[in-house]
Amino acid sequence: MNNYVLYALLFHVFMPTISLKKRLYFFMAFVLSAPCYAQAQTSVWGGVRNITKAASKKAKDSKHKLQDFKNHLQKWGLDTSFNRAFLLGGKLNTDGWTGCMYFVKRKNNINNVWQVSFSEIKQEKQTKQQGTNKSYPELGNPTPYVYGKINNLYTLQLGFGKEKMLLPGIMEGNLSVSLRYNAGFSLAMLKPYYLKMMNIDYSTNPAKARIIEDQYTLVDSAQFLNEKLILGAGSWSKSLNKIDYVPGAYFETALAITPGKTKTFVQIITLGCNGAIYYKLLPIMQGQKPYPYQINLFAGIGLGKRWK
Numbered sequence: 573m574n575n576y577v578l579y580a581l582l583f584h585v586f587m588p589t590i591s592l593k594k595r596l597y598f599f600m601a602f603v604l605s606a607p608c609y610a611q612a613q614t615s616v617w618g619g620v621r622n623i624t625k626a627a628s629k630k631a632k633d634s635k636h637k638l639q640d641f642k643n644h645l646q647k648w649g650l651d652t653s654f655n656r657a658f659l660l661g662g663k664l665n666t667d668g669w670t671g672c673m674y675f676v677k678r679k680n681n682i683n684n685v686w687q688v689s690f691s692e693i694k695q696e697k698q699t700k701q702q703g704t705n706k707s708y709p710e711l712g713n714p715t716p717y718v719y720g721k722i723n724n725l726y727t728l729q730l731g732f733g734k735e736k737m738l739l740p741g742i743m744e745g746n747l748s749v750s751l752r753y754n755a756g757f758s759l760a761m762l763k764p765y766y767l768k769m770m771n772i773d774y775s776t777n778p779a780k781a782r783i784i785e786d787q788y789t790l791v792d793s794a795q796f797l798n799e800k801l802i803l804g805a806g807s808w809s810k811s812l813n814k815i816d817y818v819p820g821a822y823f824e825t826a827l828a829i830t831p832g833k834t835k836t837f838v839q840i841i842t843l844g845c846n847g848a849i850y851y852k853l854l855p856i857m858q859g860q861k862p863y864p865y866q867i868n869l870f871a872g873i874g875l876g877k878r879w880k
Contacts, residue, residue: 659876715804731756766806
């Protein structure tokens with residue numbers, strides 16, 4: 573029921589019972605309060621309409637954002653601002669370290685990746701220790717060496733693979749994740765490990781000692797493993813002409829994480845595994861069983877540039 577009609581009925585019913593002066597006061601109060609009540613009603617309904625409009629606008633904005641996000645997911649990686657990238661990087665492996673180069677060429681939403689890497693493979697039980705024999709100070713101070721090591725193992729890998737986007741960045745500059753996999757040729761290089769040994773001549777009095785650098789052999793194994801005769805590691809370049817080359821094949825797979833999508837400077841973090849197999853055993857430590865394969869987990873980083 574309209575509030576004005578209600579007021580009229582009340583006026584008609586109760587007015588005959590009160591004095592003329594009170595009727596006049598009641599009438600003036602009614603006239604003065606009517607506009608305020610009408611304004612209050614207008615304000616309430618206007619607030620409801622504003623809330624409804626705001627909710628409708630928010631829903632439309634959310635719909636546009638969802639559509640923009642879907643377009644972003646579809647178009648990420650199809651940016652034509654570059655189609656080539658070159659990166660230099662390094663990896664920390666569970667069995668050593670790796671230095672690597674990547675060349676990436678865009679092809680639709682899957683990239684072609686060429687990779688060259690050089691690694692040093694270490695046996696998990698090899699540890700450096702300090703020489704302690706100071707019986708002949710004229711030979712110099714003892715230096716660190718790896719006890720029982722018979723070969724340094726290095727690998728050179730050349731391969732080709734693909735990089736496919738798994739999780740694009742939600743917004744420009746956010747993380748994106750790709751799956752990278754490649755395979756190819758692997759060359760293992762066994763370089764004999766030399767030690768500085770004391771060669772003592774007991775035929776003279778007093779006995780004289782001199783330094784010789786020698787590698788492990790079955791014939792001299794007892795001398796090679798005698799800590800009292802070891803002064804330290806030999807020269808790294810001593811056995812470069814005695815490297816044993818062992819060909820094989822490798823496979824690598826990794827997650828490539830891109831912290832920021834820039835047009836020129838590239839930063840990529842890789843987390844993955846690498847495995848290789850060779851046609852013969854790869855001995856590193858004396859007393860440890862050698863295998864014709866190696867496998868490791870790694871974490872790496874790559875820095876480089878993009879261009880058209």
